[in-house]
Amino acid sequence: MPNEIKILYNCVRILLLTLLSYMLFRTLLYRPQNLSSRLVQMTAHISNGAVISSSNGSSFAGVSLQDLPKSNTFTSNLPPDPDFKTPSSSQNARRADLGPRMVKGALYTFVRPEETSDAELLGTSPAAMRDIGLQAGEKDTSDFKALVAGNKTYWDSSDEKGIYPWAQCYGGYQFGSWAGQLGDGRAISLFESTNPSTKTRYEIQLKGAGKTPYSRFADGKAVLRSSIREFIVSEALNALHIPTTRALSLTLAPNAKVRRERIEPGAIVARFAQSWLRIGTFDLLRARGDRKNVRKLATYVAENVYTGWTSLPSILSEPASATSSTTINPSRDVPPGKVEGESSGEENRFARLYREIARRNAITVAYWQAYAFTNGVLNTDNTSLLGLSLDFGPFAFLDNFDPSYTPNHDDHALRYSYRNQPSIIWWNLLRLGESLGELIGAGSKVDEEQFVNEGVTKAFAPELIKRAETIIERVGDEYKAVFLAEYTRLMRKRFGLVSDDEKDFEELFSDALDMMEAQELDFNHFFRRLSSVKVGDLKDEEGRKWVAGRFFHAEGVTGLGNNEDTARERIAIWLEKWRVRITRDWGDGEEGDGKREAEMKNVNPKFIPRSWVLDELIRRVERDGEREVIGQVMEMALHPFEDEWKTGDREQEERWCGDVPRQNRQMMCSCSS
Numbered sequence: 079m080p081n082e083i084k085i086l087y088n089c090v091r092i093l094l095l096t097l098l099s100y101m102l103f104r105t106l107l108y109r110p111q112n113l114s115s116r117l118v119q120m121t122a123h124i125s126n127g128a129v130i131s132s133s134n135g136s137s138f139a140g141v142s143l144q145d146l147p148k149s150n151t152f153t154s155n156l157p158p159d160p161d162f163k164t165p166s167s168s169q170n171a172r173r174a175d176l177g178p179r180m181v182k183g184a185l186y187t188f189v190r191p192e193e194t195s196d197a198e199l200l201g202t203s204p205a206a207m208r209d210i211g212l213q214a215g216e217k218d219t220s221d222f223k224a225l226v227a228g229n230k231t232y233w234d235s236s237d238e239k240g241i242y243p244w245a246q247c248y249g250g251y252q253f254g255s256w257a258g259q260l261g262d263g264r265a266i267s268l269f270e271s272t273n274p275s276t277k278t279r280y281e282i283q284l285k286g287a288g289k290t291p292y293s294r295f296a297d298g299k300a301v302l303r304s305s306i307r308e309f310i311v312s313e314a315l316n317a318l319h320i321p322t323t324r325a326l327s328l329t330l331a332p333n334a335k336v337r338r339e340r341i342e343p344g345a346i347v348a349r350f351a352q353s354w355l356r357i358g359t360f361d362l363l364r365a366r367g368d369r370k371n372v373r374k375l376a377t378y379v380a381e382n383v384y385t386g387w388t389s390l391p392s393i394l395s396e397p398a399s400a401t402s403s404t405t406i407n408p409s410r411d412v413p414p415g416k417v418e419g420e421s422s423g424e425e426n427r428f429a430r431l432y433r434e435i436a437r438r439n440a441i442t443v444a445y446w447q448a449y450a451f452t453n454g455v456l457n458t459d460n461t462s463l464l465g466l467s468l469d470f471g472p473f474a475f476l477d478n479f480d481p482s483y484t485p486n487h488d489d490h491a492l493r494y495s496y497r498n499q500p501s502i503i504w505w506n507l508l509r510l511g512e513s514l515g516e517l518i519g520a521g522s523k524v525d526e527e528q529f530v531n532e533g534v535t536k537a538f539a540p541e542l543i544k545r546a547e548t549i550i551e552r553v554g555d556e557y558k559a560v561f562l563a564e565y566t567r568l569m570r571k572r573f574g575l576v577s578d579d580e581k582d583f584e585e586l587f588s589d590a591l592d593m594m595e596a597q598e599l600d601f602n603h604f605f606r607r608l609s610s611v612k613v614g615d616l617k618d619e620e621g622r623k624w625v626a627g628r629f630f631h632a633e634g635v636t637g638l639g640n641n642e643d644t645a646r647e648r649i650a651i652w653l654e655k656w657r658v659r660i661t662r663d664w665g666d667g668e669e670g671d672g673k674r675e676a677e678m679k680n681v682n683p684k685f686i687p688r689s690w691v692l693d694e695l696i697r698r699v700e701r702d703g704e705r706e707v708i709g710q711v712m713e714m715a716l717h718p719f720e721d722e723w724k725t726g727d728r729e730q731e732e733r734w735c736g737d738v739p740r741q742n743r744q745m746m747c748s749c750s751s
Contacts, residue, residue, distance in 0.1 A: 138275035140213030143221050147272040148232060150241045152186065152281065155378050157371060158244075159187035159291065165242030169235050177289045180259060182366065185359065185375065186244040191228030191266050192288030192298070194346065198330040199223050200699070201708040203313045205716050206326045210280060210350065211273035217327070225268070226327040226348040228287045232269055241269040245290035246354060249362030250459025251509060253493060259362060260459050261292025264300055267354065280324075280350040286331070287346060299336045303696050305345035306708070308470045310695070312349060314687045314715035315467050320445040321438070322467035323351040328708065339748075343700060351466055353383040357506050358459030360513035369533060372513060379463055380431050387414035390430035391437065398555040400562035401580070417522045423548040426524045428517035432549075436507050436557045438465025443503045444564035448572065449686075450476035450601045452496045454486040461506045474689045477743040478636075479594035479601040485689070487746040500561055504554065511550040519546030572605050573656070574678045576663040586655055593652050597645055598637040599629050600738065602686055608656075609678035613666045616657040622650035632737040683718035684735050687711065690742035691734050 159181050162168040168176065168188035176189045202217045216222050224230035233240040245262035266287040272279045285308070286300030305328055312325035326348040334344030355375075363372045380387050391408040398405045417424045425433075442465045446453070453460070454472035462468045474485035481497035489495070494502060511518070516534060519542035523529050534542055569587050570578070594604055607628050615621045626649035630636075635645045664670035695711050698704040710725040714734065717723060723731055 138211070140208065140211055140216070141274060142213060143216055143219065143225065146211060147274060148241055148269040149272065149279070151270055151279075151382055152267070153188070153242070153244050155382060156185040156374065157183060159184045159247070162188050164188070165233060166235075166238050168242065169233070173288075176291065178293045178295070179291050181247050181261070181291050183368065183371070184247055185371065186246050187291050188242050189245050189266060189290045190231060190233075190243050191268075191284055193229050194227040194329070194331045195333050197223065197227035197229065197346075198332065199226065200328045200330050200345075200705060201309065201712060202327045203309075203325055203712060203716065205313060205316070206324050206350070209273065209276075209278070209324070210271055210282075210326065211275060223329075226284070226346065227329045227331075228266075228284050228346060243268050245292055246359065247292060247362065248356060248359040248459055249365060250356075250358030250457050251361065251506070252457040252459070253489075253491075254505075256361075256365065257457075257459075258365075259292065260294075260358060262290055262354075263293040263296055264288070264290070264298040265354075266290065271350075278352065280352060281354055282326070282348065282350045283354060285347045285349055286344060297336065299331075299334055299344045300346065301336050301338055301342040302330060302345040302700055303342060304471070305347045306696050306699060307473070307692050308347050308349070310687045310692060310711055310715050311470050311473060312467075313712065314718065315451065317716050317718050318445075318449055318683060318686075320449065320451065320467060321442045321465055323349055323354070323462075323469075325349045351462075351464070351468075353379075353462070353464050353466075354468075355379060355383060355463045356459055356468065357461045357463065357510045357513075358457070359463070360510055361458050364513040369516065373517060373530075376428055376431060376514060376517060380427065383464060384431075384434065387427050387430075388412060390427065390434045392430070393418040393425045394552075394556065398552070398559040400559045400566065402559070405556065405559050406563050415525070421521070423545060423552065424521045425549060426518070426521055428514055428520075428524060429549050429553075432511065432514050432518060433553050433556060435463055435465070435510065436553050437560050439503050439507060440557045440560040441465060441564045442467060443500050444561050444568060446499055447496070447565055448568035449683075450479070450496065452476065452483065452485055452494075453499065454484060454489070454494055456494050456499065456502045456506065458506045458509050461503065472747045474745065474747075475686050476601045477688065477738045478598045479591065479604075480598075480744065481595065483744055485746050487748055504557055507553075507557065508550070511546070511553070515546040515550070516542065518549050519543060521545050568681075571681045572678070574609070574660055574664075574674050579659070582659070586659060589652055589655070593648055596637055597629075597635070597640060597648065598631075600631070602683060603737075604629055605682040606679070606684055609675050609682050611653075612668075612671050613657055613661060613664075614668075614671075616653050617666075619650060622653045622657075623647065625653060626650050631740070633740060679721075680719055684721060685714040685718045685723075685731075687715055688734075688738060689745040689747070690738060693742075693745070 160183055162171065165188050169190065173192065181187060199217070207217065221230060231243055233242045243266045245266050247259070247261045250257050250260050264287065265283050265285045267281050267283045270279050270281050286305060289298035309325045309328040312322055315322040316324060329346045331344035331346060336342050336344045359375065360372060363375065380390065384390065388411045390412065391410055392412045394408060395404055396402060412418065412430065414427050417426050419425050439461065452474050453467065454474065460469045472486040476483055476496060482492055482495050484492050484495040486494060492498065517524055520529055566583055570582060573586065575582065594601060611625055615625050623646040626646040629649060635642045660674065664674045691711065695707060698707050710727065713725055714723050714731065722728065725731055
């Protein structure tokens with residue numbers, strides 16, 4: 079009987095894979111006719127409440143590292159590596175025995191960090207320290223420095239008490255192909271902390287802390303180069319209000335000579351997130367037919383990662399729409415056991431969980447598109463179940479607006495290009511739909527003893543598959559609607575608009591993006607410079623053409639077939655549209671100009687950590703031995719909307735915020751880190 083159940087489970091899984099692939103193919107071909115081509119490109123491939131961790135200016139002074147509340151909810155509720163079921167069994171093992179191998183029936187392995195000799199703390203994020211709940215000055219203590227270097231844990235081997243570190247087990251699809259078991263190959267979680275003031279819980283993790291069972295053929299180390307990039311961009315995204323994992327500190331491991339394309343210095347990033355779980359965690363369980371742990375993990379996510387089953391969205395009372403208030407803010411507080419909707423598409427609590435994960439990812443990718451952040455490696459193991467920006471490799475912010483740009487020089491097919499990000503996240507969510515398909519499709523039978531213990535019967539399989547198909551297709555529509563609503567909201571703010579007008583996207587936003595692409599204009603510079611344009615300067619054609627010049631690069635007009643006259647004319651035509659629209663919201667006087675400029679500068683950053691700035695930072699730290707420059711870049715990254723900073727070098731600030739040197743635009747890098 080068990081073999082028959084496993085065969086039936088695999089048949090259901092294959093059927094779900096087939097129908098989901100069909101749905102994706104059909105969606106790829108779908109092209110709405112009532113929106114601009116720009117909007118279609120962004121959303122045709124895809125069918126709220128993002129977690130945004132930001133410093134809130136609380137008066138809470140913080141606590142010491144010792145007094146910071148700590149827990150291990152993850153390891154207390156989920157199954158461990160069967161070879162090391164207890165912390166003691168891992169602690170008593172040789173560190174070399176905790177290296178690469180296949181781990182089954184588990185979601186983590188107890189494993190301690192490798193010690194780091196002569197560690198040097200290069201930098202911390204003040205915002206991260208505050209958000210975790212640590213007091214000012216804690217970064218200077220020996221305990222803090224030892225912890226973030228991997229030289230201290232909160233496990234006492236003498237009495238076998240405390241919290242033992244762990245590495246997560248997961249798999250994933252990489253560049254569209256199944257990659258098998260992956261896991262935390264160089265990341266080790268130390269404990270979960272809870273901010274005593276906000277009560278927010280974070281999982282504190284070290285990246286570059288040594289080998290784990292999931293290191294495969296790698297060394298468990300991270301190089302200084304990539305660690306600097308992750309340290310800065312994690313905090314920069316948070317400062318831009320983009321949902322993201324965070325970075326607490328950067329530590330140099332001077333004696334760890336790491337072999338990549340060359341021998342490089344090693345480093346450790348202490349990072350944190352409300353959860354490090356990802357779609358790939360479910361991928362591996364599904365691939366192994368581990369339906370028991372799929373259910374256990376889904377329950378854990380709802381009850382311990384989210385704030386309980388009742389926090390999930392109720393079924394939509396009408397078809398998903400980007401302009402519908404019920405789509406944007408659905409009701410919640412649905413009892414866990416309640417099933418909503420008609421039988422053919424009834425939603426149980428697991429369907430509500432799937433919808434919430436999709437909604438959060440829709441919001442995050444809308445932020446990416448609105449601020450031109452390109453992740454570079456959106457594999458399923460890099461897609462968060464909380465909708466956080468996760469695992470930073472060859473990422474970049476766009477310089478010139480080029481929708482086909484990818485920062486990953488190994489992405490020859492442009493799979494992870496800026497334009498494709500909404501589509502790829504939905505592709506990844508379809509993989510999650512495969513993993514949750516049995517639970518979603520079970521509807522009201524999901525808690526029946528026979529289903530829980532024995533799985534899907536032959537008689538029930540067709541109904542289950544049909545229901546799963548209906549729900550997943552509906553979630554695709556919801557994902558698309560939430561993405562469109564959030565992207566439109568963000569772009570409206572970036573353009574300085576207050577009121578809603580459904581014609582804005584096609585007549586103003588899309589035209590501006592087309593213009594930026596044709597003129598090779600810098601995306602984020604365009605919005606910051608637009609912020610300070612005075613309406614009075616746009617009242618005649620001559621004024622508009624004069625203002626157009628402020629958007630050009632330092633070397634003048636670029637773009638195929640453009641000259642200064644044609645470039646100024648095209649920008650001037652768009653500026654007139656913008657003037658008319660802005661005047662409707664703010665009037666045409668100086669007072670309106672001043673208020674609008676302030677509002678626009680609050681959402682249009684002056685500084686973003688561009689690739690060329692990060693390359694300069696890496697060179698100066700690694701080759702020239704500078705240290706102060708890390709804090710200077712972090713200061714600007716944490717306050718991206720300011721006009722100036724307290725770095726002590728005004729000329730350098732303006733250079734980093736100025737025109738990108740032509741040879742440094744649209745840089746690419748590898749996944750090697």
